[in-house]
Amino acid sequence: MARAATTTDAFNAVAEPRRRAILDALVTGERPVNALVGELGLTQPQVSKHLRVLREVGAVEVRDDGRRRLYRLNGPALKPIHDWVKGYERTWTERFERLDVVLEDLKHQEAAHAGDEQRHGDGHAPDG
Amino acid sequence: MARAATTTDAFNAVAEPRRRAILDALVTGERPVNALVGELGLTQPQVSKHLRVLREVGAVEVRDDGRRRLYRLNGPALKPIHDWVKGYERTWTERFERLDVVLEDLKHQEAAHAGDEQRHGDGHAPDG
DNA sequence: TTGACACATGCCCATATAGGTATGTAAGTT
DNA sequence: AACTTACATACCTATATGGGCATGTGTCAA
Numbered sequence: 001m002a003r004a005a006t007t008t009d010a011f012n013a014v015a016e017p018r019r020r021a022i023l024d025a026l027v028t029g030e031r032p033v034n035a036l037v038g039e040l041g042l043t044q045p046q047v048s049k050h051l052r053v054l055r056e057v058g059a060v061e062v063r064d065d066g067r068r069r070l071y072r073l074n075g076p077a078l079k080p081i082h083d084w085v086k087g088y089e090r091t092w093t094e095r096f097e098r099l100d101v102v103l104e105d106l107k108h109q110e111a112a113h114a115g116d117e118q119r120h121g122d123g124h125a126p127d128g
Numbered sequence: 129m130a131r132a133a134t135t136t137d138a139f140n141a142v143a144e145p146r147r148r149a150i151l152d153a154l155v156t157g158e159r160p161v162n163a164l165v166g167e168l169g170l171t172q173p174q175v176s177k178h179l180r181v182l183r184e185v186g187a188v189e190v191r192d193d194g195r196r197r198l199y200r201l202n203g204p205a206l207k208p209i210h211d212w213v214k215g216y217e218r219t220w221t222e223r224f225e226r227l228d229v230v231l232e233d234l235k236h237q238e239a240a241h242a243g244d245e246q247r248h249g250d251g252h253a254p255d256g
Numbered sequence: 257t258t259g260a261c262a263c264a265t266g267c268c269c270a271t272a273t274a275g276g277t278a279t280g281t282a283a284g285t286t
Numbered sequence: 287a288a289c290t291t292a293c294a295t296a297c298c299t300a301t302a303t304g305g306g307c308a309t310g311t312g313t314c315a316a
Binding site: 001002003004032033034044045047048049051052066067068069 | 291292293294295302303304305306
């Protein structure tokens with residue numbers, strides 16, 4: 001089986017750096033394809049294709065304006081991603097960095113002597 | 129050109145639902161491969177392969193324990209994703225839902241009558 | 257040593273990709 | 287109508303994927 005289609009969901013859609021760049025560019029406001037082509041230094045077909053993917057997952061919406069097509073961001077489509085990663089936020093903001101290790105430690109300490117937490121310095125990675 | 133490798137970065141790695149499921153399972157604590165196999169209902173090779181990808185992007189770390197290999201979560205690897213989507217958070221939490229439209233409106237209002245900012249609760253589109 | 261157990265990999269393959277290039281379509285201009 | 291501008295698509299291709307299945311490697315048990 002091949003990888004899931006990029007249009008499967010927002011996760012797959014934004015896995016592409018250029019697609020994220022396009023969304024980032026649209027944060028400022030709606031824009032015609034040509035503007036994105038210039039700003040991102042991509043070819044027109046490239047931008048159109050990426051926009052199509054983003055459109056299929058609902059990350060952007062279009063609006064016709066003469067012979068131009070104004071694309072605008074539709075943030076809510078990215079909420080699932082935010083909701084998911086949010087669950088891992090504390091992993092780097094709090095001292096939860098070694099949650100499992102800490103839990104293991106607690107278990108051992110509890111079993112050994114319930115009241116002496118002097119040993120910690122296990123080889124922990126030097127920053128991430 | 130094909131799609132970027134799944135091991136390119138966290139974005140590509142977590143585009144796979146099963147990979148996210150694995151990470152979610154590891155939030156509780158480190159676990160041997162077999163446990164994940166049972167919890168997620170996947171085959172052993174599947175889990176091993178997914179874990180490899182997650183390992184290559186730093187989302188998980190391994191620890192040998194006899195003939196088992198205990199995998200544990202390494203949240204910080206997901207920070208880039210969080211940092212990125214965070215920029216879109218207001219898109220659905222605030223009344224920014226129609227940012228561009230609002231901006232357009234403001235421009236028109238500014239042109240019409242410049243001086244009346246009493247009404248805020250602009251009707252959020254009842255669309256879907 | 258032999259065997260069971262826990263994982264990691266190798267191999268095969270159908271599938272979807274992303275880029276390049278060319279072309280199709282619609283709208284504005286002269 | 288002819289031409290240009292602004293996009294969208296079609297077609298082609300190398301590449302990486304993820305699943306199934308078999309097998310290799312290292313560890314504990316008998």
